[in-house]
Amino acid sequence: MYNDVCGHHHLKFPPGFKFGAVTSAYQIEGGWNAGDKAPSIWDVYTHKYPFRIANFSNADIACDSFHLWREDVRIAANLGLHYYRISISWTRLLPKGFSNYVSRTGTKYYNRIIDGLLEKGIEPVITLYHSDLPQNLQDLGGWANPLVADWFANYARIAFSIFGDRVKKWITINEPIVICELEYTTPINAPSISSPGLGNYLCTKNILLAHAKAWRVYDEEFRSLYDGKISITNQMYWLQAETEEFEELAELARQLYVGLYLHPIFSSKGGWPSSVENWIAEKSEREGYRDSRLPAFTDEEKELVKGISPWDS
Structure with missing residues (x-):
């Protein structure tokens, strides 16, 4: 004003x-x-x-x-x-x-x-x-x-x-x-x-x-x-696709920079964003790893982390 x-x-x-x-x-x-x-x-x-x-x-x-x-x-x-x-x-x-x-x-x-x-x-x-x-x-x-x-x-x-x-x-x-x-x-x-x-x-x-x-x-x-x-x-880091053809890649990047830290807390499902989880698992397999380089959350850990609100319970 x-x-x-x-x-x-x-x-x-x-x-x-x-x-x-x-x-x-x-x-x-x-x-x-x-x-x-x-x-x-x-x-x-x-x-x-x-x-x-x-x-x-x-x-x-x-x-x-x-x-x-x-x-x-x-x-x-x-x-x-x-x-x-x-x-x-x-x-x-x-x-x-x-x-x-x-x-x-x-x-x-x-x-x-x-x-x-x-x-x-x-x-x-x-x-x-x-x-x-x-x-x-x-x-x-x-x-x-x-x-x-x-x-x-x-x-x-x-x-x-x-x-x-x-x-x-x-x-x-x-x-x-x-x-x-x-x-x-x-x-x-x-x-x-x-x-x-x-x-x-x-x-x-x-x-x-x-x-x-x-x-x-x-x-x-x-x-x-x-x-x-x-x-x-x-x-938070926001990444914007320069053209429509890169929108899927930009969304994956946003999930890496933002979703990785918020999805486990605020989503109803808990754990990592599925796009990030799948991408790192596939990349890890191509690189010869037996397991994904992204450590999985157990069901108990998902429940521990998710549902924590910004301030109030």
């Missing part, structure tokens, strides 16, 4: 419009080894391959938000934000990657940010995972290991139990397509594993299972206590 003032049109946001900002732990926190925090895959990657980063940069210090969190809260308030979405560093909260040890330093840090935001009338939104897997879990196979879904669910349970009384909006995983397609098909992103057509599909299935298990942990154990909402953040 707009008002005509002195002959000029001034655009205005509609009443009730909410403003927010988003950051991720690795990109802003710094303090990469402060207290008992353990290395993430990006800590190890930037230290091992500094020449792959522009100007040999890393996020050891970054914005130093670990120490300057009060300044972050002040800036968010000055911007007039209604929401501020941050991510938790898995290794700062659980330095061993597993739920048997919770860091007091990490807990104190995130409690301070959450409480500081609430004091300013800003609602905190928490992302549990934004591309910074604990390195010790990567050493065990990372997102290609099917056990990672349970490791993630246990991590999520710890976060819900500590922060859930004040945090009412949760994101499980940020942009699975970036995690799986970039991290497992090129060596230029942490953890520097090039496994196109294998690792990326293992990653995709296990991330969907991890999201589903964390979502159900919240739904079954915490929703009745805190009445919060939980979802996943997907990054």
Whole structure:
């Protein structure tokens, strides 16, 4: 909407419009080894391959938000934000990657940010995972290991139990397509594993299972206590056929880039899009594989993943 003032049109946001900002732990926190925090895959990657980063940069210090969190809260308030979405560093909260040890330093840090935001009338939104897997879990196979879904669910349970009384909006995983397609098909992103057509599909299935298990942990154990909402953040790519003759190919590409991440959750059937499943199975057979390179969902896994709504149950 707009008002005509002195002959000029001034655009205005509609009443009730909410403003927010988003950051991720690795990109802003710094303090990469402060207290008992353990290395993430990006800590190890930037230290091992500094020449792959522009100007040999890393996020050891970054914005130093670990120490300057009060300044972050002040800036968010000055911007007039209604929401501020941050991510938790898995290794700062659980330095061993597993739920048997919770860091007091990490807990104190995130409690301070959450409480500081609430004091300013800003609602905190928490992302549990934004591309910074604990390195010790990567050493065990990372997102290609099917056990990672349970490791993630246990991590999520710890976060819900500590922060859930004040945090009412949760994101499980940020942009699975970036995690799986970039991290497992090129060596230029942490953890520097090039496994196109294998690792990326293992990653995709296990991330969907991890999201589903964390979502159900919240739904079954915490929703009745805190009445919060939980979802996943997907990054969508749209591909358009240049001419009609390529429409079938364009639709297959859309299913690869979009359907692979949404069909298991939102379809009534569950599992992979049939076009993608059939195409990869046929291609795998031609390449001499005994089984499809796309790992199948069991009936139980399909039921676990499907039906999870964007926010509410």
